[in-house]
Amino acid sequence: MQIEPFHIAVPDDDIDDLRRRIRATRWAPATPSSAWQQGVDSEWLRELAHYWAGQFDWRASEQRLNRQPQFVADVHGQRVHFLHRRGAGPAPYPLVVTHGWPGSFVEFEALIERLCEPAAFGGDPADSFDVVVPSLPGFAFSQAPAKPGMSAFQVADLWASLMRGLGYQHFGAQGGDLGAGVSVALAARHPQMVDGIHLNFLPGSYEPAIGAAQQPLTPEEESFLREKNEWVALEGGYAHMHTTKPLTLAASLNDSPVGLAAWIGEKFRAWSDCEGDVERVFSKDELLTNISLYWYTQSIGPAMQMYWENRLQPMRFADGQRVVPPVGFARFPKEISRPPRSWLERTFNVVQWTDMPGGGHFAAMEKPDLLAAEIRAFFRPLRA
Template sequence: MSVERFHIHIADEVLDDLKRRLHHIRWPDQLENSGWDRGVDLTYLKSLVSYWREQYDWREQESQLNRFSQFRCKINGVDVHFVHEYGKGPNPMPIILTHGWPDSYLRYQKIIPLLTDPASYGGDPKDSFDVIVPSLPGFAFSSSPDHPGVNNYQVSEMWAKLMTKELGYDKFAAAGGDIGSGVTRYLAWNHPELLFGIHLTDIGIIRDLLTSHEQVKLSEEELQYKKRALEWLSLEGGYMSIQSTRPQTLAYGLSDSPAGLAGWIIEKFRAWSDCGVTSVKDLAKMNSLRISWFIGLLTQSGRQRRCITKIHILCRH
């Protein structure tokens, strides 16, 4: 399939089904004064679900999201969804931005106009970019592979094809965070000749340092990193263990319960940000949550987590 225009439209029956489910939630109990210590606060999640059910207007948000130029094309058997906005400058540099989990391509929606049209925000038009923001396989409006094995390396190869063979760029920049950081690193590793440079918002968990043998001497900085990473994994890494080992089991609950999906995702939005409890009316957060429900992202993202874990194990031997 060649590159084709894509327009978001969620069927009315899907919206009606979601609203019905949001009206029939069986809430769990919560220990007194536990707040967020044991997971998502019950009062907060009830408020979020109430806003989701009674006030949040998907059709309005859908219209806003469709202001971006969106496309799909088939690469290695996956229908890849992506935003492609051209820069408003004399010689825009192409850049591909890759998101992570539990977010989506919407991670970058606020910076797309800043990159494509810097002059409108006090910048120099010479610094403009052609911005390409693909959805990872199984996320948002990219299709899910029907077989295991799609990992960061394979996605990086898909992105190289997207940028060169499908979109015709000879050279481009790349940036990413979380899963997108891994994809971007593989692009730089395997295709340096295609890249102007890369930008990472994080370097992720460097598993080689965490599993290094005693005979491997680590620097003081590496030892500090190892200590902090292991502490983080012990407190925050439970989701990773579940998604990378038993994604199918998890998917049954999260595919059937919008409140369950919201709890699983909102906890991470709060824990991985520096702003504390965000408003239940945060539209960017709600849009990502809504799209996650429509597409059933948890099954595929869990599969990808499993593949990522396996490729790290293979690289150590």
């Protein structure tokens, strides 16, 4: 496997073009609704766009991101961008951490520090990790798939080859959102390599066997499925577009930076533990670093493609099918889906389960200390 160092360097012309496009925005007319009731709040979006065009310093974000050791690798013909940070401890444990949408590898800046150098945050150096954070195919600087079929299962195969190419014969996996699906697929398809997986989200397409040979649904499970369906009806429009007509949506979002900021920014507010004020949790610079990454790499269309592929290859398990490696689950209170433990135990060997005191969908950014502590605790007995 060929691996080369990587350095982010967005051309000046691209930065100038972005600012020009923001300033030339044709703003949508207002509707008679309260703020955020029908989607992104227009006043907040105008303020964010004004800051993006005039004050946001991409070069400062770029310089900070480039402090992380980044690489690109050719994995079975697929160009994969990834961070690979070595741990500071006596025997760092290898861990592959996978992001989702609308996030990216930038979600894990704070988490990486805490996992690689626990002593710097009051932890035990024996809990250090070698952390690998790949960008999903089509996201950021990872090549978009040239052929159909790149679902979470195929990404898991790429990650297994990547970790093997980096010299890791055994490792753990962690993820939320789409990254949770990849982590589950890693455990299901590569149990001989994956010692365990830690999740802070359950893939939306996950369905355990619920046939006649299985235990009937509990009241808690019935309530969860009912709430899940209600959420999909009211909040799942984005996913329906991603899974059915991604190219139609990509045509507009790839051309309008303000449209892109609206599509992504609204989710950071709706899915986080921010009590309605997104900037209580994420600064404008944090939001715009992630949104700018989508813009400069033109990755919003390829990123949505994974939703299409996952719809065609959902995460459904047959009667009696089990995922062998142990599972840890951190259930955050403002996560968009909060399954009961029994729902996972129908398929997984759940050995650690924690109801977290705060945080939402973007746990690594919202509560990096809490998430890092959960990951350390889960993998501690698996390091041997």
